[in-house]
Amino acid sequence: MSTKLLLLEDDLLFGESITDVLEEEGFEVCLCRNGQEALDETYKNHFDLYLLDINVPLIDGLSLLKELRRANDTTPTIYLTSYQEIETLSQAFEIGADDYLKKPFNTNELLVRIHALLRRTKGKARHCFGDLCLDDLHKCVLRGGKEIPFSLKEYQLMALFIRNAGEIVTKEMIMDTLWNPSEMISDGAIRVYINRLKQEIGSESIVNIRGVGYRLVS
Incomplete structure (x- = not known):
């Protein structure tokens, strides 16, 4: 059974490049370009991990995760964001994020963090x-x-x-x-x-x- 990831990224070129990296690693990826599309996908599919940008159209990444956690969705979540402010990052963790990476980042580091988070959550699954x-x-x-x-x-x-x-x-x-x-x-x-x-x-x-x-x- 493949591991399914939801990637929320409004920059199409960047999103497709990350998708290629993840698919080469063996993950199944659903790329969404706005928060509403991502929310709709969570109602239709099971995901093992969310990769969320914050500044995206319709529903921002913070509001999206807040809505998911309110609905008892405990899917592990990593934010991929250009935000540097500690207040924004603190809010992300308060809402229920598990990790974050600041853009630009090394894709190898992303893969390391994904595998580490999936291993960590497996024991609580x-x-x-x-x-x-x-x-x-x-x-x-x-x-x-x-x-x-x-x-x-x-x-x-x-x-x-x-x-x-x-x-x-x-x-x-x-x-x-x-x-x-x-x-x-x-x-x-x-x-x-x-x-x-x-x-x-x-x-x-x-x-x-x-x-x-x-x-x-x-």
Whole structure:
């Protein structure tokens, strides 16, 4: 299974050159030229690592990562930026960045940092509750060691439940995780995904907290 990276870079020539380097290293790369495009891609695909510029159109790199972290997306993130101000870099780490490189940089150093971060996060990549295990590295959910065939949104919802096992997962948390903030979502749409999870893990495993949300129980 190839390691998939999202690269947010509005300079097309620079972005394509970095993409070439990463693909030669064996990574699968999705190059996005603005923050909205990158956000949309995170709703459609699983990524193992984000490489983000800060000063990009539509949604800047800081706001993008803030939105992703708010939706419980813990994908490792490296900023590739020309910003020198310590205040901006500090804000990046406060939001949830794992590392940064100042432009211009040596591509070999970029590869070293990517591999180091992926190794570091690999050991933290599995969260288990009962016989359910969330594998963040491979973006899948296992039951008794066997992968459950979830769609992307089903995986994201199951991941939300496992990370908050035993706690109430509100409808607002579910909407923030599964859908773009601009989309209008009904309770019925949420129930469709809840019922799909129940089909796989047992209807008794997810309890309805009337008017509030749901809870994953053992």
